[in-house]
Amino acid sequence: METFMEQLPIVVDSLNVGFLQTLKLFFVTLIGALPLGLIISFGTRSKIAPIRIILKLFIWVIRGTPLMIQLLIIYYFPGLVWKNPIWGGGEIGRFTAASVAFIINYACYFSEIFRGGIISIPVGQDEAGLVLGMTGRQIFFKVKLLQMIKRILPPISNEILTLVKDTSLARIIALQEIIWAGQAFMKGSQGISGAIWPLFFTAVYYLVCNGLLTLLLGGIEKKLEYFR
Amino acid sequence: MFKKVLTTIMVTAMCISLAACGSGKKDDANSGSNDSAKTESSDTADKDNAADAKEKKEEASEDESGEEAKESGSTDGDIAAVKEKGKLVVGITDFEPMDYKDKDGNWIGFDADMAKDFAKSLGVEAEFTEIDWDNKAMELDSGNIDCVWNGMTLTDEVTSAMDCSNAYCNNAQIVVVPADKADDYQSLDSVKDLNFAVEAGSAGEMVATENGLTTTPVGNQANALMEVAGGTADAAIIDSLMAAAMVGEGTSYEDLTYTVKLNDERYGVGFRKGSDLKEELNKFFKASYEDGSMTKCAETYGVQAAIIEQ
Numbered sequence: 070m071e072t073f074m075e076q077l078p079i080v081v082d083s084l085n086v087g088f089l090q091t092l093k094l095f096f097v098t099l100i101g102a103l104p105l106g107l108i109i110s111f112g113t114r115s116k117i118a119p120i121r122i123i124l125k126l127f128i129w130v131i132r133g134t135p136l137m138i139q140l141l142i143i144y145y146f147p148g149l150v151w152k153n154p155i156w157g158g159g160e161i162g163r164f165t166a167a168s169v170a171f172i173i174n175y176a177c178y179f180s181e182i183f184r185g186g187i188i189s190i191p192v193g194q195d196e197a198g199l200v201l202g203m204t205g206r207q208i209f210f211k212v213k214l215l216q217m218i219k220r221i222l223p224p225i226s227n228e229i230l231t232l233v234k235d236t237s238l239a240r241i242i243a244l245q246e247i248i249w250a251g252q253a254f255m256k257g258s259q260g261i262s263g264a265i266w267p268l269f270f271t272a273v274y275y276l277v278c279n280g281l282l283t284l285l286l287g288g289i290e291k292k293l294e295y296f297r
Numbered sequence: 298m299f300k301k302v303l304t305t306i307m308v309t310a311m312c313i314s315l316a317a318c319g320s321g322k323k324d325d326a327n328s329g330s331n332d333s334a335k336t337e338s339s340d341t342a343d344k345d346n347a348a349d350a351k352e353k354k355e356e357a358s359e360d361e362s363g364e365e366a367k368e369s370g371s372t373d374g375d376i377a378a379v380k381e382k383g384k385l386v387v388g389i390t391d392f393e394p395m396d397y398k399d400k401d402g403n404w405i406g407f408d409a410d411m412a413k414d415f416a417k418s419l420g421v422e423a424e425f426t427e428i429d430w431d432n433k434a435m436e437l438d439s440g441n442i443d444c445v446w447n448g449m450t451l452t453d454e455v456t457s458a459m460d461c462s463n464a465y466c467n468n469a470q471i472v473v474v475p476a477d478k479a480d481d482y483q484s485l486d487s488v489k490d491l492n493f494a495v496e497a498g499s500a501g502e503m504v505a506t507e508n509g510l511t512t513t514p515v516g517n518q519a520n521a522l523m524e525v526a527g528g529t530a531d532a533a534i535i536d537s538l539m540a541a542a543m544v545g546e547g548t549s550y551e552d553l554t555y556t557v558k559l560n561d562e563r564y565g566v567g568f569r570k571g572s573d574l575k576e577e578l579n580k581f582f583k584a585s586y587e588d589g590s591m592t593k594c595a596e597t598y599g600v601q602a603a604i605i606e607q
Binding site: 156160261 | 391519
């Protein structure tokens with residue numbers, strides 16, 4: 070049995086590798102879900118009824134079912150139903166499948182936040198823009214977008230912090246993120262077995278990461294305070 | 298107008314719940330008695346019972362043809378497919394002394410070393426992939442892995458969901474208790490009233506239920522030991538091979554010990570239904586038992602007493 074001080078570097082190394090995977094999933098999801106969410110939010114306000122209805126149903130299904138089930142479906146269904154395991158068994162395949170599931174799921178939540186932001190801008194601004202001879206596109210990008218960003222920043226921050234912690238759900242398809250790495254030491258890994266503390270120690274990583282994100286998002290909010 | 302919209306919504310909702318039931322059932326049928334498929338189908342099952350029953354009938358006929366196609370596809374497929382890929386993907390969990398990582402992060406253990414040798418005999422590399430143990434049958438059926446080789450107890454659940462090799466290793470389910478109370482718990486009768494921590498869906502949980510013991514299911518065997526060490530459970534039921542490596546003096550759980558043996562069981566390797574790799578592995582086991590390489594490998598990990606003559 071090794072002492073705590075001997076275990077620490079091994080555990081921290083392993084948790085770092087796991088946390089890198091967590092961060093990768095976090096950033097990929099954010100980069101994918103923010104623009105996709107904006108596109109979906111436009112779609113739900115589309116003048117064409119079928120697009121609107123299909124997207125509303127899609128959002129209902131995605132928001133109405135557990136992300137864990139969505140991960141299982143996206144990872145296992147291609148192999149089980151179509152007999153074509155498109156993702157493969159390796160780490161890259163699991164990561165890609167997890168990314169797809171997270172991007173779709175978070176895009177739906179983001180889209181509703183964006184929709185709220187868009188409809189919160191008074192209709193008088195649209196009218197003023199039209200009177201000045203601006204096109205719809207100009208009105209959105211030059212007049213409304215920045216005000217919208219300012220208003221939706223607090224709820225988006227909420228989702229971003231939740232996303233950091235939700236990445237741990239990807240362990241259901243055996244993506245080796247930080248919780249998985251922490252749990253490995255309970256059973257025995259790299260000569261350490263029965264160590265319980267690494268699992269609880271993972272909370273520190275989440276806490277520090279979310280602390281930094283809170284500071285960053287708070288800073289952005291402050292920058293946008295120059296107008297009301 | 299409002300009525301029209303309402304009808305449209307109702308109709309679409311019904312279509313979607315039907316579709317959801319359909320795919321859930323298909324999944325269930327394909328993976329046999331797999332735990333996770335059960336959870337998934339029960340998630341969808343209560344949506345629409347009548348539709349469910351109807352779907353079931355339809356799926357049954359559909360599945361027969363599907364199953365046939367799959368079987369004819371994979372019987373002449375698995376060895377060829379593995380050779381074509383150039384690797385045998387082995388589904389494992391971190392489980393000392395069968396599959397675990399050494400300090401450099403390489404997979405070692407009795408099962409890992411045997412799997413590497415088997416892959417070599419096929420002329421390919423073994424690739425180890427950690428899986429969630431609850432999803433093992435789903436991993437196999439979906440083709441993400443080629444075999445489950447991880448000290449897997451041959452229970453009815455396992456043998457009905459996979460094609461398994463001949464048993465190669467003996468194991469038992471044993472009771473783990475705090476060392477200072479061990480003297481009181483030397484027989485099955487004396488442990489009847491204890492609260493047992495067991496791995497959910499494990500052979501340990503099954504044997505506890507058979508003996509009418511009170512259990513608390515936890516995530517894995519290590520969690521079960523943690524419950525006993527932390528005092529939240531009176532005792533745990535785990536594999537004897539694992540207990541030998543993790544419980545007692547000189548191990549991680551020095552204050553625990555094992556007492557009552559509840560049953561005997563055997564380990565095997567799981568393949569997809571109809572896979573030709575199964576016979577290939579049985580031949581490999583026989584050859585490596587006869588030339589002594591299996592025993593030699595077992596001695597490296599201290600499990601030589603448990604291996605079974607092939």
